[in-house]
Amino acid sequence: MRDFYGTTLPNGFMLGTAQYPSPAILADAFERSGASVATVSLRRESGHDKAGQDFWKLIQDLGVHILPNTAGCHSVKEAVTTAHMAREVFDTKWIKLEVIGEEDTLQPDVFGLVEAARILTEDGFQVFPYTTEDLVVADKLLSAGCQVLMPWGAPIGSGLGLNNLFGLRAMRAHFPEIPLVIDAGLGLPSQAAQAMELGFDAVLLNTAVANAGDPALMAQAFALAIKAGQEAALADPMEPRDMAAPSTPVIGKAFLE
Amino acid sequence: MISATIIGAGVAGLCVARELCDRGAKVKVIDRNLTQGPHACSWWAGGMLAPFCEGESAEEPVVRLGQEAADWWAAKTDAVNKRGSLVVSMSRDVSELTRFARRTDGHQQLSQARIKELEPDLGDRFAKALFFEAEAHLAPRKALATLQDRLKSDGVLFEEEDADPAEYAQNGLSIDCRGFAAKDDMPTMRGVKGEMLILSCTDVTLHRPVRLLHPRIPLYIVPRGDGIFMLGATQIEGAAGPHVTARSMLELLSSAYALNPAFGEAEILEIGVDSRPAFPNNLPRIQRKDQLIRVNGLFRHGFLLAPAMARMVGEMIFENKTPEVMDEAAA
Numbered sequence: 001m002r003d004f005y006g007t008t009l010p011n012g013f014m015l016g017t018a019q020y021p022s023p024a025i026l027a028d029a030f031e032r033s034g035a036s037v038a039t040v041s042l043r044r045e046s047g048h049d050k051a052g053q054d055f056w057k058l059i060q061d062l063g064v065h066i067l068p069n070t071a072g073c074h075s076v077k078e079a080v081t082t083a084h085m086a087r088e089v090f091d092t093k094w095i096k097l098e099v100i101g102e103e104d105t106l107q108p109d110v111f112g113l114v115e116a117a118r119i120l121t122e123d124g125f126q127v128f129p130y131t132t133e134d135l136v137v138a139d140k141l142l143s144a145g146c147q148v149l150m151p152w153g154a155p156i157g158s159g160l161g162l163n164n165l166f167g168l169r170a171m172r173a174h175f176p177e178i179p180l181v182i183d184a185g186l187g188l189p190s191q192a193a194q195a196m197e198l199g200f201d202a203v204l205l206n207t208a209v210a211n212a213g214d215p216a217l218m219a220q221a222f223a224l225a226i227k228a229g230q231e232a233a234l235a236d237p238m239e240p241r242d243m244a245a246p247s248t249p250v251i252g253k254a255f256l257e
Numbered sequence: 258m259i260s261a262t263i264i265g266a267g268v269a270g271l272c273v274a275r276e277l278c279d280r281g282a283k284v285k286v287i288d289r290n291l292t293q294g295p296h297a298c299s300w301w302a303g304g305m306l307a308p309f310c311e312g313e314s315a316e317e318p319v320v321r322l323g324q325e326a327a328d329w330w331a332a333k334t335d336a337v338n339k340r341g342s343l344v345v346s347m348s349r350d351v352s353e354l355t356r357f358a359r360r361t362d363g364h365q366q367l368s369q370a371r372i373k374e375l376e377p378d379l380g381d382r383f384a385k386a387l388f389f390e391a392e393a394h395l396a397p398r399k400a401l402a403t404l405q406d407r408l409k410s411d412g413v414l415f416e417e418e419d420a421d422p423a424e425y426a427q428n429g430l431s432i433d434c435r436g437f438a439a440k441d442d443m444p445t446m447r448g449v450k451g452e453m454l455i456l457s458c459t460d461v462t463l464h465r466p467v468r469l470l471h472p473r474i475p476l477y478i479v480p481r482g483d484g485i486f487m488l489g490a491t492q493i494e495g496a497a498g499p500h501v502t503a504r505s506m507l508e509l510l511s512s513a514y515a516l517n518p519a520f521g522e523a524e525i526l527e528i529g530v531d532s533r534p535a536f537p538n539n540l541p542r543i544q545r546k547d548q549l550i551r552v553n554g555l556f557r558h559g560f561l562l563a564p565a566m567a568r569m570v571g572e573m574i575f576e577n578k579t580p581e582v583m584d585e586a587a588a
Contacts (some may be wrong), residue, residue, distance in 0.1 A: 054447030
């Protein structure tokens with residue numbers, strides 16, 4: 001397992017905390033998932049009020065690493081302000097950086113992302129940037145000081161899985177030493193397994209679990225799939241081939257009519 | 258004769274008062290502000306009595322207990338409209354409608370022709386809808402005012418005071434129905450921020466509540482009659498600023514505009530914001546310690562669940578029956 005800014009995680013499951021039917025179901029889903037990281041989004045209006053603190057306390061009580069995010073930020077300034085607030089509320093240097101560029105696809109604004117990543121890194125943050133599979137952007141994020149990359153699988157909340165297998169494979173091959181996390185777009189455990197089989201270090205998801213009829217059961221299903229995919233990658237899978245290759249020798253076998 | 262002091266004159270307190278009064282108890286209701294108004298969470302209620310729709314995200318007790326609500330309110334206030342409720346989605350979000358249908362009971366699929374019959378102002382815009390025929394809605398402010406007036410004429414005393422329920426429990430039965438104001442006495446309770454708007458729009462007529470499904474911004478709109486509509490409601494964890502944010506307002510209004518562009522001409526009469534009291538499982542609870550009973554955590558289901566909560570309080574006091582939502586850990 002690669003480490004994330006010096007922290008080695010017990011598994012590759014990062015789970016979001018939004019949209020659950022209730023905090024009790026959220027806690028149940030985390031318990032069944034064994035997820036090692038909880039992402040939590042802050043809105044800039046929150047964090048200064050007694051009532052606002054209760055939900056953060058619930059998240060802190062989950063007992064996992066907390067990765068606050070800047071979800072819903074559309075500008076560098078918004079994202080930077082939110083990151084500062086998150087550091088104060090959760091007492092962590094980690095920040096999942098989202099700078100949204102397009103409303104329909106919630107696609108990252110990669111230019112703003114690189115700029116915000118540079119500002120935050122210089123300010124001592126450890127940035128987890130939500131990006132595309134674009135290699136040039138990835139390179140610029142690394143130059144800006146990021147030590148983790150989080151490419152999307154598909155648009156946030158779409159549940160479409162890994163849309164650009166070629167691009168994601170290229171990314172993995174291009175940055176063999178950088179921890180890579182598939183962030184967004186996963187709908188099914190099989191898609192999470194596929195990401196891990198490609199050699200990604202972790203997956204981050206929220207909607208697929210929170211919007212399932214039984215979130216806790218779905219969380220467990222994802223945990224199993226992530227483990228399966230991770231072990232498959234470690235086991236060095238066979239290469240696919242075009243022709244059949246019999247698994248038992250045929251020569252010398254008696255053929256009966 | 259049993260006598261009880263109820264602290265809190267919101268939807269929970271008034272329903273409990275009604276129930277105990279009907280069972281012959283001598284009841285007094287105390288609130289720090291007896292005028293119904295924007296200081297109370299109930300003031301901003303949507304007034305949907307929609308237990309089946311709520312089943313999409315709420316747990317089983319909400320669906321079951323909520324089915325008591327429409328008849329209870331009809332009997333006690335005459336403020337109820339039993340015309341069902343309608344659920345629609347924009348065509349690009351049709352998977353939301355499929356999911357909603359799969360997760361709920363008590364609905365039928367409507368064709369466009371049927372939608373046009375039920376709601377002529379929506380029929381051209383939506384090809385599919387779910388109709389929950391057994392659901393109802395009410396005008397919450399009118400319902401509470403009626404409840405309070407009738408209680409007064411039945412001899413229930415109302416007093417204005419910032420009272421501590423624990424103090425009243427020293428000398429008799431005390432029932433804490435203060436909602437989020439009881440936060441310091443119920444540490445696991447949290448506030449879930451809700452924002453809503455009241456619009457006036459004479460260009461649109463709706464006969465029943467309509468929910469517009471959306472993956473990020475679900476909206477409901479409840480007709481209050483006379484061209485008045487309630488538009489709600491956001492549900493934001495970890496935030497309870499005293500004001501509506503620009504983003505929430507934009508989202509609510511653009512959803513209304515999507516439902517029918519004529520809402521673009523609506524006038525905004527009121528802007529509401531409040532904290533819904535909720536426990537971690539978002540289900541209501543009753544606690545009892547000797548003479549002190551606390552009823553709280555009705556979350557977004559105040560009008561829907563208060564009648565069942567009131568019934569349980571009545572059964573507990575008069576029949577010694579343990580409520581199914583009893584919080585034993587707090588005893």
